[in-house]
Amino acid sequence: MGLRLFCFEMIKYIFRNIINSFLTILGVLSVSFILTYLLPGDPAKLILGQRADEESVRTVRAELGIDKPFYVQYIKFISRSIQGDLGKSYLTNRNVSDTILEKIPATALLSFVAIIISSIIGITIGVVSSIKPYSFKDYFFILFSLLGISIPQFVLALILIYVFGAELRVFPISGYITNGWVYIVLPAIALALRPLAITSRITRTSMLDELNKDYVRTARSKGLSEYSVIIKHALRNALNPVITTLSSSLAATLGGVFFIEYIFNWPGIGSLAMDSILKLDFPMIQGTILFSAVVFVIINLTVDILYAFLDPKVKIR
Amino acid sequence: MIDINKNNLWYYSFIRFKRHRLAFISFLFVSFLIFVAVFANTITPHNPDEQVLEFTSKPAFFKSEVLRKKESNVIIPVKQVISIDNNEITYTDFLDNQKTESTQNFEGVGKNIVHKVHYLLGTDKFGRDILSRLIYGTRISLTVGLISQSIAIIIGILLGSLAGYFRGISDKVIMWLINVVWSFPSILLVISISVVLGKGYWQAFVAIGLTSWVEIARIVRGQFITLKESEYVEAAKSIGYGRRIIIFKHILPNSLSPVIVTSTVGLANAIIFEASLSFLGLGVQPPTASWGQMIFDGYKYLITGTNFGLVLYPSLAIMLSVFAVNLIGDGLRDSLDPKLKK
Numbered sequence: 001m002g003l004r005l006f007c008f009e010m011i012k013y014i015f016r017n018i019i020n021s022f023l024t025i026l027g028v029l030s031v032s033f034i035l036t037y038l039l040p041g042d043p044a045k046l047i048l049g050q051r052a053d054e055e056s057v058r059t060v061r062a063e064l065g066i067d068k069p070f071y072v073q074y075i076k077f078i079s080r081s082i083q084g085d086l087g088k089s090y091l092t093n094r095n096v097s098d099t100i101l102e103k104i105p106a107t108a109l110l111s112f113v114a115i116i117i118s119s120i121i122g123i124t125i126g127v128v129s130s131i132k133p134y135s136f137k138d139y140f141f142i143l144f145s146l147l148g149i150s151i152p153q154f155v156l157a158l159i160l161i162y163v164f165g166a167e168l169r170v171f172p173i174s175g176y177i178t179n180g181w182v183y184i185v186l187p188a189i190a191l192a193l194r195p196l197a198i199t200s201r202i203t204r205t206s207m208l209d210e211l212n213k214d215y216v217r218t219a220r221s222k223g224l225s226e227y228s229v230i231i232k233h234a235l236r237n238a239l240n241p242v243i244t245t246l247s248s249s250l251a252a253t254l255g256g257v258f259f260i261e262y263i264f265n266w267p268g269i270g271s272l273a274m275d276s277i278l279k280l281d282f283p284m285i286q287g288t289i290l291f292s293a294v295v296f297v298i299i300n301l302t303v304d305i306l307y308a309f310l311d312p313k314v315k316i317r
Numbered sequence: 318m319i320d321i322n323k324n325n326l327w328y329y330s331f332i333r334f335k336r337h338r339l340a341f342i343s344f345l346f347v348s349f350l351i352f353v354a355v356f357a358n359t360i361t362p363h364n365p366d367e368q369v370l371e372f373t374s375k376p377a378f379f380k381s382e383v384l385r386k387k388e389s390n391v392i393i394p395v396k397q398v399i400s401i402d403n404n405e406i407t408y409t410d411f412l413d414n415q416k417t418e419s420t421q422n423f424e425g426v427g428k429n430i431v432h433k434v435h436y437l438l439g440t441d442k443f444g445r446d447i448l449s450r451l452i453y454g455t456r457i458s459l460t461v462g463l464i465s466q467s468i469a470i471i472i473g474i475l476l477g478s479l480a481g482y483f484r485g486i487s488d489k490v491i492m493w494l495i496n497v498v499w500s501f502p503s504i505l506l507v508i509s510i511s512v513v514l515g516k517g518y519w520q521a522f523v524a525i526g527l528t529s530w531v532e533i534a535r536i537v538r539g540q541f542i543t544l545k546e547s548e549y550v551e552a553a554k555s556i557g558y559g560r561r562i563i564i565f566k567h568i569l570p571n572s573l574s575p576v577i578v579t580s581t582v583g584l585a586n587a588i589i590f591e592a593s594l595s596f597l598g599l600g601v602q603p604p605t606a607s608w609g610q611m612i613f614d615g616y617k618y619l620i621t622g623t624n625f626g627l628v629l630y631p632s633l634a635i636m637l638s639v640f641a642v643n644l645i646g647d648g649l650r651d652s653l654d655p656k657l658k659k
Contacts, residue, residue, distance in 0.1 A: 020496070027497030038513045143339075146647065150640040152589040154596055155612065155632045162619050162628070258504055259593065277508055278597070289509065293500040 013308055021301045026078070028293040033077050036286050037070065043282060047090050081290065087283040089276075096287035100269060106176060107261070107268030111253035113188045118196035119246050125196075126203020126242075127235060133208060141200060148197025154259040157190045161263070174265040187264040191257055195249040202245050206238040240311075244303070251299035255292025330574075333652035340648020343641035350638055354456040362435065363446035365453045366604045369394060371411040372436070372444040374618075377626060379436040384408075385424040398431055406430065439626050441614060447626065450606035451634055457607040458638065461522055461591040462584040468526025470580055473533025474569070480534070481541025482564060491534070498531045507590055511599050521600045525590045529583050536579055540572030574653035581646035585639045592635050608635050 044060040045052060061067045065076060080087070086096035125145070129138045151159075164186060165173030171185045210216065211234050219229045261270030269288055276284035335341055353360065371394040372381065384393040384406075399407040399415070407417045423430040438447040480491035498506070510524035544550060545568065553567050594600035595609030596616075603610065608631040615627025 023493055024496045024500055027493060028500050031497060031501070032509075035509050035513055040513070040515065146643050147636075147640060150585065150643050151636055152592055152639075154593060155635060158612070158616060158619060158628055158632065162625060166619065252502060255502055256505075258502070259596075273505060274597075277512070280512075285509065289501065289505050292502045292505065296500045296502075 010308060014305055017301055017304050021297050024297050025294055028290065028297070029078055029081055030074075032286050032289050032293075033074055036282055037073070039282060043090065046280065046282075086287040086290065089281055089284045091276075091279060091281045091284075096283050099272065099284070100287055100291050103267060103269045103272050106266060107256055107270060108254060109177070110184065110187055110191060110257060110261070110266060110268060111250060113184060114191035114253065114257075115195060115246060115250045117188060117192040118194075118199055118249070119242075121192075122196040122199025123203050123235075123239075123242060125200035127207060127230065129200070129204045130207035130211060131230065133204075138204075141204075145197035145200045148193045151193065152259075153190060153194065154263060156193060157187075157260050157263040160186045160190055176265075176267050187257075187260050187266050190260045190264070191253065195246065195253075198245055198249070199242060203238065203242050206241050207234060210234040210238045247299065247303045251296045251303075252292075254299065255295040256288060330649075330652045334648050337648035337651060340644050340652075343644040343648070346641045347638070347645065350455055350459060350641075353452055354459045357452050357456050361446075361449040361452050362437070363449045365445060365449040365606045367392070367445060369440075369444040372440050374442050375436055375440045375444075377437065377439045379439055381434055382431050383434050384430060385432060387422055387424055395431065401431070438630055441611070441627055442618075447611075447630055450611060451608070451630055453606040454608040454611065454631065454634065455638075457518075457601055457605070458588045458591055458635070461525065462587040462642075464522045465525035465529065465587045465590075466580045466584050468523065469530040469533055469583055470576065472526070472530035474537050474576065476530070477534035477537025478541050478564060478569065481538035482545060482568070484542075488538075491538075495531050495534055498528065501528075503528050504590065504593060507594065508597070508599060511594060516599055516602055518601050518605070521591055521594055524594075525587050529587065532579055532583065533576055536575045537572055540575065541568055544568045544571055574649075577653065578646055578650045581642060581649055585642040585646065588635065588639050588642070 042057070042061075043064060043066060044057045047060055048056055058067070065073060068076075084097055086100075088094065089096055089099065092099070125141050129141045132138060161173045164171045172179070172183050173186060175183045177183050211230075216229060216234055219233050220226075224233075256269035256273055257266075258270040258274055260266070261268045262274040265271065269291060273285065273288035273292075275281075276288065334344075369383075369392050372379070382395045382398065384395055385391075386393065394411050395408045396411055396413070397409050399409065401407070401420075404420060405417055406420050406423075407415065409415050420430055425432070436446050436448070438451070441447055441450070476491050476494070480488040506528045507524045510527055511520045514520035514523060550563060550567055553563050558567075591600055591607065592609030592612070595607045596613045598610075598613065600609060601607040611631040612628050612635075615625075615631075619625060619628050
């Protein structure tokens with residue numbers, strides 16, 4: 001393939017992916033608009049209280065634009081959202097987008113730490129399992145990772161709180177790192193377990209696939225050390241699906257870690273979302289949902305494009 | 318009819334599944350859970366909603382004696398029976414008041430009017446039996462799982478096969494819809510849909526079903542795209558079979574095994590979703606017992622360390638059942654794969 005053709009194909013691929021992501025985001029906006037539109041209760045009355053008089057309710061409704069027909073509201077909502085204006089919170093009257101921006105660092109920190117933990121431990125477990133499949137160690141790790149997938153996050157969080165917070169009293173159970181770095185330990189463990197379990201499962205399957213291939217046999221027959229066969233040859237080729245899973249875990253957690261942030265009182269997007277759901281602060285609910293969906297789409301887009309650069313075969317799919 | 322001859326995929330799968338020991342044990346465990354859910358009325362030792370204020374927050378294996386009023390069925394806990402004959406009973410209640418009443422007012426005859434009660438797992442803060450509530454919670458979790466997955470399977474197969482068989486514009490639209498739903502954080506989508514529909518039992522089913530069809534649709538679509546090009550479908554076409562027969566008799570049955578595996582995992586996730594919804598107070602409404610709600614009720618007592626059983630038992634129930642369902646999914650994945658024959 002000529003270089004010019006390659007560049008052309010690449011640009012076409014990137015362009016198509018960007019258009020697709022944009023359409024997805026448009027769909028996400030529409031779904032969240034429809035959900036909010038269908039929500040029971042009058043927002044004006046939520047702001048003013050149930051006993052507000054007709055006149056002021058009408059003024060607030062006009063201010064919010066919710067007296068207009070459905071399609072006018074819809075178009076307005078889409079154009080405002082694309083400009084980054086997500087409205088104001090009913091409770092604090094602050095800009096939703098400003099509030100969300102403030103919460104990003106906490107969520108990002110937590111999810112990066114958790115994903116790093118789960119990738120290191122998960123890949124190690126997967127490799128160890130795949131070296132001796134169907135051994136005692138392998139079965140133990142299989143059960144461990146299935147258990148990791150089976151525990152609901154909030155249950156795990158409560159178990160950690162009970163064991164390490166209430167009984168052993170070694171880690172603090174509620175608060176942010178402004179009080180000290182130990183505050184990240186429990187939420188990070190709680191968040192890491194599920195992606196860790198998934199990573200180890202996928203690494204194991206992918207490694208078993210690779211270890212059965214001819215090039216591994218060749219490498220062994222050349223007399224390479226077992227370490228170099230497993231780590232340098234097999235693992236390098238087995239990592240592709242692992243990275244895909246890890247990046248989608250990251251994409252999901254960066255948009256907000258709902259139960260864990262809420263239970264550990266971690267001031268990120270997740271606890272903001274939970275709080276606004278429990279207090280029925282609709283613009284904030286909409287804002288946080290939009291934020292996490294958009295983050296998910298953008299990260300997946302980035303990963304797709306990076307893949308195309310690293311592995312030109314991908315485009316053909 | 319499933320023909321059990323030795324070339325049948327289902328027969329082979331069953332043999333292989335039985336060999337998968339953990340999956341088979343899990344299957345037995347889930348059968349037990351289904352039994353418990355179906356016969357919840359008869360096997361619960363107590364009424365799950367019955368509150369006995371004298372028995373609040375008792376530990377496991379708590380025992381006591383009670384009298385049952387004849388008509389109203391009110392329970393009167395008895396601390397100590399002082400004397401009892403055919404007509405009258407004298408006892409002290411939990412406030413240490415001594416009372417004498419006619420035995421006619423209570424259920425039972427003679428000395429049998431004093432009933433022994435046994436709370437195997439203790440009671441919650443309203444004096445309700447934890448074991449009975451757990452048993453009724455099984456019902457909620459399993460029905461939520463089954464119904465929401467049925468919704469998901471119906472939508473998923475319908476849209477997935479449409480997209481995979483006809484391709485073109487319908488494929489583009491359906492793929493777009495799949496991507497949109499996929500992008501939402503599923504727990505937030507479930508929460509928002511259940512807020513729109515209102516709190517409750519059915520709303521939780523629908524909300525979970527409406528978010529978990531995506532994975533099934535993707536798989537069905539993929540299967541249809543591959544199978545449509547396969548030789549046996551070509552053959553069916555060339556004999557002149559119609560579209561409907563090809564879709565329903567030839568392609569769909571052959572794409573079912575990954576759907577079964579995915580919906581088993583989906584069932585496990587639905588149990589988690591339901592528990593999470595109830596934990597936030599958005600699922601099944603009190604006083605109906607559900608595992609998530611029991612955890613929420615006990616959560617406040619966890620840090621003070623007073624009664625960890627309130628959280629422990631429902632958590633264990635959720636974990637064990639989700640674990641078992643996931644193990645079954647694993648076993649099915651191995652046994653339904655026709656490439657692994659023997």
